[in-house]
Amino acid sequence: MTTTSSTASIAEQLDRDIQEHRHAALTLSRRRNALFPAYRYPPEILAVVFQLYVASIHRPLFLFTEAQSPFEWIPGITHTCHYWREVALSTPVLWTTVPIAYCGVQVVEAFAKRSAAASLTVDTAQEMEYSHDVPVARLTSLQKVFSRIGSLRVQLPYYQYSSLFPQEPVNGSNSLRSLILGLPDLEEEDEFSRFPLADKTMIPHHTLSSLLHLNVYNYIVRWNSRFFPKSLTRLIVAGMRNKSAPISDVVEVISTLIELQELRLEDVIEPFDIAAVLPPVLSKVLLPSLAVISLHECSATTPAYYFLSHFGLPSLYKLEILASHACFSGLEESFLVSKSSPSSRS
Numbered sequence: 481m482t483t484t485s486s487t488a489s490i491a492e493q494l495d496r497d498i499q500e501h502r503h504a505a506l507t508l509s510r511r512r513n514a515l516f517p518a519y520r521y522p523p524e525i526l527a528v529v530f531q532l533y534v535a536s537i538h539r540p541l542f543l544f545t546e547a548q549s550p551f552e553w554i555p556g557i558t559h560t561c562h563y564w565r566e567v568a569l570s571t572p573v574l575w576t577t578v579p580i581a582y583c584g585v586q587v588v589e590a591f592a593k594r595s596a597a598a599s600l601t602v603d604t605a606q607e608m609e610y611s612h613d614v615p616v617a618r619l620t621s622l623q624k625v626f627s628r629i630g631s632l633r634v635q636l637p638y639y640q641y642s643s644l645f646p647q648e649p650v651n652g653s654n655s656l657r658s659l660i661l662g663l664p665d666l667e668e669e670d671e672f673s674r675f676p677l678a679d680k681t682m683i684p685h686h687t688l689s690s691l692l693h694l695n696v697y698n699y700i701v702r703w704n705s706r707f708f709p710k711s712l713t714r715l716i717v718a719g720m721r722n723k724s725a726p727i728s729d730v731v732e733v734i735s736t737l738i739e740l741q742e743l744r745l746e747d748v749i750e751p752f753d754i755a756a757v758l759p760p761v762l763s764k765v766l767l768p769s770l771a772v773i774s775l776h777e778c779s780a781t782t783p784a785y786y787f788l789s790h791f792g793l794p795s796l797y798k799l800e801i802l803a804s805h806a807c808f809s810g811l812e813e814s815f816l817v818s819k820s821s822p823s824s825r826s
Contacts, residue, residue: 578591599630626656647681649686654686656687689711696716700720725749767794770793773799
């Protein structure tokens with residue numbers, strides 16, 4: 481009769497035999513994989529191939545880019561063979577895109593570690609409708625590496641901003657260059673539409689010190705120059721929920737953004753009576769780097785032209801003014817007023 485001690489001893493020996501067989505099988509598998517060309521590619525070449533593949537999954541971050549799960553590419557690269565996995569784990573740029581909807585805390589932390597010191601792209605979007613809040617633990621786990629976030633798309637209820645944006649400066653320089661703030665098409669104005677840049681408890685100003693690109697959609701923007709970083713080179717504002725602003729307020733803000741290279745405004749300028757006598761523009765503000773202007777207004781073109789008359793502009797790569805009367809007459813009428821080439825002047 482087998483005793484308990486002898487049973488345990490036999491089990492331990494079998495476990496060792498199993499481990500030896502697994503190690504032998506793994507060694508044979510690696511020797512076999514080494515026979516194929518894909519296993520013999522130099523790691524730097526293989527890393528470039530992996531980067532191209534990952535880039536085809538994670539598209540550049542725009543307002544309506546659909547977030548993709550990293551698990552669409554991870555198995556195909558890291559589970560193919562040991563050599564591929566080693567190359568992938570030693571290529572930080574592969575691990576720089578973090579779509580929060582698909583990444584739990586452990587995955588976020590693993591990406592932060594594997595990406596080393598590389599700049600991160602973080603996407604908090606789930607769907608264009610709020611079905612539920614983002615788990616707070618996922619957001620707070622990003623505060624530890626916030627100084628490494630270069631591109632960020634935020635689609636959060638106002639009360640979750642403080643879980644993502646550190647309220648005090650963190651160690652290291654701030655690297656946030658691109659910020660997209662987008663809301664779903666809510667039927668009524670509510671707390672979700674409050675302008676995050678006007679509330680330091682939502683987005684502290686120190687997190688925007690290096691911001692270059694700002695894209696705002698469906699927020700009620702407060703046009704005050706204190707809320708817009710002077711470092712901006714691209715500004716896109718659209719969908720202000722029928723809360724257009726006085727032209728003087730918009731001009732005041734744009735006049736302070738002398739680094740602007742691209743400006744796109746949609747239904748931002750408050751319509752006014754085209755027969756009204758407009759105050760003369762006594763002096764123009766020079767925007768020497770502005771190369772692309774796109775103004776889409778749900779009114780006549782007069783407000784757009786009057787807005788432009790406040791600025792001294794260089795040779796433009798593109799000037800586009802689109803006016804639509806659909807908002808007022810129900811007619812599906814829109815027209816392109818002007819589109820310039822690199823050699824034209826405005």
